[in-house]
Amino acid sequence: MKFALSVLTPMAALALMASPASATIGVRVDFAFTTSELATEKSRADMLVRLKATASNACVGKRSAAYSSAEACREHLEQQFIAAIESEMLALDYQRPTTLIARAGG
Numbered sequence: 001m002k003f004a005l006s007v008l009t010p011m012a013a014l015a016l017m018a019s020p021a022s023a024t025i026g027v028r029v030d031f032a033f034t035t036s037e038l039a040t041e042k043s044r045a046d047m048l049v050r051l052k053a054t055a056s057n058a059c060v061g062k063r064s065a066a067y068s069s070a071e072a073c074r075e076h077l078e079q080q081f082i083a084a085i086e087s088e089m090l091a092l093d094y095q096r097p098t099t100l101i102a103r104a105g106g
Contacts, residue, residue, distance in 0.1 A: 004032040007080040029058040031081055038085075044093045051081055 006028050031054050037047040052074070059073035067073040082094050
């Protein structure tokens with residue numbers, strides 16, 4: 001089964017301070033996945049790579065202005081997606097530290 005999620009990034013901090021009503025206005029960020037992507041550790045890892053790339057791409061320039069950094073924006077979006085997906089195994093995989101192994105010669 002295929003699912004599509006949307007989360008919002010908040011407006012720039014100045015806009016939020018100027019008008020509390022704008023606090024719920026943001027940039028919509030979409031992420032789609034299938035339930036089969038939650039089935040194995042490898043498929044969840046691949047899904048997390050896509051999820052993190054989606055969040056990173058959404059948090060560039062003015063879109064991350066309400067945060068202290070683009071990384072804080074990215075982490076906030078990732079956490080919103082993880083919560084919306086409601087998979088205990090995906091949440092555990094997300095929390096688990098990852099180790100990147102560089103391959104010699106390439």
